[in-house]
Amino acid sequence: MTTDIQTLMTDLGRRARAAARVMALAPTAAKDQALRAAAAALRTDAPLIIAANAKDMRAGEAKGLTKALLDRLMLNPARIEAMAKGLEDIAALPDPVGRTLAGWTRPNGLAIARVAVPLGVIGIIYESRPNVTADAAGLCLKSGNAAILRGGSESFHSSRAIMAALSAAIAAAGLPVDAVQMVPTTDREAVGAMLRLSEYIDVIVPRGGKSLVARVVEESRIPLFQHLEGICHTYVDAAADLEMAKAVVLNAKMRRTGVCGATETLLVDRACADTHLKPLVSMLIDAGCEVRGDHAAQQADCRALPAVEADWSTEYLDSVISVKVVDGVRAAVDHVNAYGSHHTEAIITEEAKAAEAFLNGCDSAIVLWNASTQFADGGEFGMGAEIGISTGKMHARGPVGVEQLCTFKYVVKGAGQVRPG
Amino acid sequence: MTTDIQTLMTDLGRRARAAARVMALAPTAAKDQALRAAAAALRTDAPLIIAANAKDMRAGEAKGLTKALLDRLMLNPARIEAMAKGLEDIAALPDPVGRTLAGWTRPNGLAIARVAVPLGVIGIIYESRPNVTADAAGLCLKSGNAAILRGGSESFHSSRAIMAALSAAIAAAGLPVDAVQMVPTTDREAVGAMLRLSEYIDVIVPRGGKSLVARVVEESRIPLFQHLEGICHTYVDAAADLEMAKAVVLNAKMRRTGVCGATETLLVDRACADTHLKPLVSMLIDAGCEVRGDHAAQQADCRALPAVEADWSTEYLDSVISVKVVDGVRAAVDHVNAYGSHHTEAIITEEAKAAEAFLNGCDSAIVLWNASTQFADGGEFGMGAEIGISTGKMHARGPVGVEQLCTFKYVVKGAGQVRPG
Numbered sequence: 001m002t003t004d005i006q007t008l009m010t011d012l013g014r015r016a017r018a019a020a021r022v023m024a025l026a027p028t029a030a031k032d033q034a035l036r037a038a039a040a041a042l043r044t045d046a047p048l049i050i051a052a053n054a055k056d057m058r059a060g061e062a063k064g065l066t067k068a069l070l071d072r073l074m075l076n077p078a079r080i081e082a083m084a085k086g087l088e089d090i091a092a093l094p095d096p097v098g099r100t101l102a103g104w105t106r107p108n109g110l111a112i113a114r115v116a117v118p119l120g121v122i123g124i125i126y127e128s129r130p131n132v133t134a135d136a137a138g139l140c141l142k143s144g145n146a147a148i149l150r151g152g153s154e155s156f157h158s159s160r161a162i163m164a165a166l167s168a169a170i171a172a173a174g175l176p177v178d179a180v181q182m183v184p185t186t187d188r189e190a191v192g193a194m195l196r197l198s199e200y201i202d203v204i205v206p207r208g209g210k211s212l213v214a215r216v217v218e219e220s221r222i223p224l225f226q227h228l229e230g231i232c233h234t235y236v237d238a239a240a241d242l243e244m245a246k247a248v249v250l251n252a253k254m255r256r257t258g259v260c261g262a263t264e265t266l267l268v269d270r271a272c273a274d275t276h277l278k279p280l281v282s283m284l285i286d287a288g289c290e291v292r293g294d295h296a297a298q299q300a301d302c303r304a305l306p307a308v309e310a311d312w313s314t315e316y317l318d319s320v321i322s323v324k325v326v327d328g329v330r331a332a333v334d335h336v337n338a339y340g341s342h343h344t345e346a347i348i349t350e351e352a353k354a355a356e357a358f359l360n361g362c363d364s365a366i367v368l369w370n371a372s373t374q375f376a377d378g379g380e381f382g383m384g385a386e387i388g389i390s391t392g393k394m395h396a397r398g399p400v401g402v403e404q405l406c407t408f409k410y411v412v413k414g415a416g417q418v419r420p421g
Numbered sequence: 422m423t424t425d426i427q428t429l430m431t432d433l434g435r436r437a438r439a440a441a442r443v444m445a446l447a448p449t450a451a452k453d454q455a456l457r458a459a460a461a462a463l464r465t466d467a468p469l470i471i472a473a474n475a476k477d478m479r480a481g482e483a484k485g486l487t488k489a490l491l492d493r494l495m496l497n498p499a500r501i502e503a504m505a506k507g508l509e510d511i512a513a514l515p516d517p518v519g520r521t522l523a524g525w526t527r528p529n530g531l532a533i534a535r536v537a538v539p540l541g542v543i544g545i546i547y548e549s550r551p552n553v554t555a556d557a558a559g560l561c562l563k564s565g566n567a568a569i570l571r572g573g574s575e576s577f578h579s580s581r582a583i584m585a586a587l588s589a590a591i592a593a594a595g596l597p598v599d600a601v602q603m604v605p606t607t608d609r610e611a612v613g614a615m616l617r618l619s620e621y622i623d624v625i626v627p628r629g630g631k632s633l634v635a636r637v638v639e640e641s642r643i644p645l646f647q648h649l650e651g652i653c654h655t656y657v658d659a660a661a662d663l664e665m666a667k668a669v670v671l672n673a674k675m676r677r678t679g680v681c682g683a684t685e686t687l688l689v690d691r692a693c694a695d696t697h698l699k700p701l702v703s704m705l706i707d708a709g710c711e712v713r714g715d716h717a718a719q720q721a722d723c724r725a726l727p728a729v730e731a732d733w734s735t736e737y738l739d740s741v742i743s744v745k746v747v748d749g750v751r752a753a754v755d756h757v758n759a760y761g762s763h764h765t766e767a768i769i770t771e772e773a774k775a776a777e778a779f780l781n782g783c784d785s786a787i788v789l790w791n792a793s794t795q796f797a798d799g800g801e802f803g804m805g806a807e808i809g810i811s812t813g814k815m816h817a818r819g820p821v822g823v824e825q826l827c828t829f830k831y832v833v834k835g836a837g838q839v840r841p842g
Contacts, residue, residue: 021758021782021784024781024784025781025782104803106801106802106803110792110796110801112802112803119814119815120784120814202814202815203814203815223644223813223815241837244837247837247839248837248838248839250839251839251840252839255839255840255842337442355834359832360445360446361442361446363442363445363541364830365830365831366830366831366833367830367831367832367833368833368834368835369832369833369834369835370834370835370836370837370838371531371833371834371835371836371837371838371839372838372839372840374839374840375531375833375838375840377840380527380531380840381527381533381831382525382527382533392644393540393541393623393624393828394540394623394624394644394815394816394828395815395816397828397829397830397831398830398831407814407815407818408818409785409786409787409788409818409819410786410787410788410802410818410819411780411788411790412787412788412789412790412792412796413776413789413790413791413792414789414790414791414792415791415792416662416665416668416669416791416792417669417791417792417793417796418668418669418671418672418673418676418792418793418795419672419676419793419795419796419798419801421676
């Protein structure tokens with residue numbers, strides 16, 4: 001069995017590599033045509049996709065999946081329309097391939113350009129959100145990459161029905177049908193085999209919960225675009241406007257508590273604790289948020305619970321926040337760098353110097369001044385759709401959109417130059 | 422013993438991380454002052470460094486190191502002056518940190534900027550070239566990173582003497598002395614321990630022979646900037662000017678045969694084999710190069726030897742070249758992508774369409790039109806010194822200079838924006 005799976009995955013990899021060579025040279029028009037045709041095919045195939053999804057839903061219910069998981073798995077006409085619209089939005093983005101990122105001429109006349117090219121083959125490993133099948137395939141197509149998709153076993157039939165629509169559209173646009181492939185088995189060994197295909201896969205994007213990402217980080221021999229956690233902080237400085245601080249903190253924590261850009265820890269400058277701490281803590285509790293605070297935060301509102309050491313490094317993904325008073329911006333930066341996950345941090349202040357110290361000092365992918373951490377999103381950044389958010393420092397940091405799915409090559413034009421010496 | 426080494430390396434890593442936080446915020450003037458002071462210290466300490474090197478040389482001779490290795494190891498006043506000059510050249514480069522790489526404003530007024538920041542901690546693992554100690558330290562300092570250097574055991578005393586000069590200069594400039602640390606043991610276990618320090622080291626640069634790089638690739642849990650091999654190709658197209666082709670091919674192969682940008686395989690278009698093949702093959706043999714050719718190349722000059730399959734994927738690093746006739750530019754691209762190492766490839770042609778097909782089709786870090794593959798070098802690219810050349814696709818591709826030792830962060834400035842919906 002193991003050998004069979006490895007053979008199957010190697011074959012998938014080899015075909016993806018061959019398709020990637022064609023995709024790297026594919027004209028913009030063909031890629032956009034495939035994306036628009038895929039959107040149309042999703043709409044046409046909606047009844048088939050919903051029927052396949054019903055099969056997954058019945059199996060999921062029988063298996064006792066939680067309500068939240070079943071909701072993620074469920075497809076209906078509105079969700080299929082959102083997928084189709086997503087593909088059309090990707091088609092409307094500028095082609096990231098072929099952009100000249102930098103160019104200069106050497107004294108010897110050599111003209112050097114850094115030109116954007118696709119990464120090659122992208123592997124996406126995700127859980128049971130069938131829409132990722134369409135989103136990830138669309139982003140890879142647009143950026144001239146080939147994709148190997150490995151979705152959760154619970155959404156296998158849904159993803160297969162979506163794939164059928166995508167494949168037909170890709171072929172109709174004259175592009176290689178192997179440009180987007182789905183792992184045709186739910187065997188868990190296929191994930192391990194995929195993580196060893198370093199010859200054929202250039203980057204892996206794990207999308208899912210912490211345990212999935214942790215497994216991929218542990219096993220992968222292939223570079224990853226990933227974030228394990230989003231332990232995001234909002235720091236309210238002594239020079240913060242209280243009303244702005246309240247509005248931003250409430251949004252940063254409570255707009256959606258389950259997203260990676262949600263604030264998990266509120267830091268308040270000791271110099272304004274007297275005036276700012278109580279209004280912030282009480283506002284959060286009034287909004288239904290559990291506050292786990294240090295001594296000062298507990299004093300500020302008797303409904304606050306005590307924080308323990310583990311709270312400072314916990315991603316709640318829920319209506320819970322940890323609150324701490326710190327001695328100014330330097331202490332805030334130290335706390336963020338010690339306990340955070342290098343994702344997204346915000347400072348609220350009217351003072352440019354404090355902002356600069358915070359923005360420069362935090363070793364995180366995204367740092368904000370007077371805005372909500374919930375803006376950590378490729379769409380909100382104006383990058384179009386994103387395949388994920390990276391907290392790594394290599395290559396892609398922050399939202400990973402079509403530009404980040406490209407690398408570059410140096411193209412050097414000469415007139416017969418040889419190197420002396 | 423193992424535990425001691427791991428403890429030692431973890432301590433080194435922790436101190437490097439702390440120093441990196443300071444270095445990331447260090448003013449340009451302090452970094453440049455440290456680099457110039459280090460150059461001065463190398464000159465002042467030259468007698469001490471040469472005495473330490475003599476110790477290494479005696480041990481190397483006793484150990485029976487090859488003449489080539491002893492030559493790499495040897496330091497003299499000219500080589501120390503070259504190291505000092507190298508540091509001054511790095512000081513004269515623009516500061517890569519803090520550059521705004523991109524910036525835009527969103528409809529809601531958020532101002533988003535992508536700003537260059539240091540990677541953090543760079544680990545450099547190298548063999549017995551003591552000059553790497555100064556070069557690598559200089560590049561890391563300039564780019565605001567901390568460095569952990571692990572040189573070859575044969576150059577231990579030389580590197581330690583160079584480090585003493587660097588450390589004094591770093592301290593005198595008011596920068597943390599832990600910004601550049603040297604692994605204080607020649608125990609081979611220290612390399613393994615270093616490759617597991619993913620919490621403290623952001624990227625590893627292995628510099629050395631294939632066996633060193635292969636070991637690092639196999640063991641590292643940390644991203645790498647590396648190239649295993651430079652199997653570089655020059656393709657002479659039907660539309661090549663013969664005289665240019667001869668000059669470029671001779672330089673690409675023979676200028677220096679031991680560098681990674683040296684051409685290892687010459688591909689000649691069948692359409693010009695009648696006119697171009699014999700002059701090229703005979704010229705190479707006349708210049709003292711062994712030619713291992715396919716049937717046509719052997720026919721062109723009876724001194725040519727037969728190539729076997731392994732020749733197409735061999736990096737000779739010597740006066741040896743493999744020569745093959747191919748059916749035009751597409752076949753040349755297929756050969757390069759199948760047998761090459763994604764490093765550097767050149768096409769010689771007067772025809773823009775053929776050049777475009779080759780430049781776009783080759784999946785390599787550097788592609789050249791009418792110029793020698795020996796230009797694959799950060800200095801020749803105008804990037805100043807390089808810490809190495811990367812054939813990976815992630816983050817840095819081609820020469821790795823001070824800009825490539827940076828990553829970026831998104832700095833977002835708002836006026837209290839919260840995310841709707």
